[in-house]
Amino acid sequence: MLLYSLFGASILLGLVCLGLVVVNNNKQVEALNNKQQQLRDTQQQLSILRSEVAEMRTGMLSIGKRLVAVEEKNHELAQLQEVQKYDxxxxxxxxxxxxxxxxxxxxxxxxxxxELPRAEAELLMSLHKQKGA
Incomplete structure (x- = not known):
């Protein structure tokens, strides 16, 4: 009889251990599923951010090209103005x-x-004083 009770207790203990292993395994599977979902969410956010960076890069290149064109036009106008000053x-x-x-x-x-009229010379002097102040 003692042998039967020891056998029953060991079977019961084995079932409890097996139940604990199953519960622990289920928790690990659930944790793994949560981590996989977080990874998918993070990958989706990364994809969105990459496309936004690509759009910003394209915009910056466009702005850079327009800035270069404006600088070239400004240089041309400055040269033209310089030439006209001496003409x-x-x-x-x-x-x-x-x-x-x-x-x-x-x-x-x-x-x-x-050979300037007095009024024009006075105006030039006045303007120069205002610039200097």
């Missing part, structure tokens, strides 16, 4: 007068050297 004889007089003002010439000297 106009009156502009040469005013350029010289401005240079004299910047160098500190007085009003009468500017009028005499550049």
């Amino acid at each position: 106009d004889p009156n502009a040469k007089i005013y350029s010289r007068a401005v240079k004299m003002v910047e160098l500190g010439a007085d009003l009468d000297e500017i009028i005499r050297e550049c």
Whole structure:
């Protein structure tokens, strides 16, 4: 009889252990499924972020190209403006007068050297003082 009770107890103990193994296995399977779902979600987010980065890169390249075009146009206009400054004889007089003002010439000297009317010479001097302030 003792042998039967020991045998029964060992079978019961084996069943309890088997139940614990099954429960633990189910928890591990559930945890694995959760981790796989997290991995799929993360991969989806990564895919979205990669496409957004690609769109931003494309936009930046487009902006860069437009910026280069604007800089080239600005350079062309600056060169054109420089050429026109020397084409106009009156502009040469005013350029010289401005240079004299910047160098500190007085009003009468500017009028005499550049043959400007007093009002224009005074205006140049006034504008130069405003720039300097």
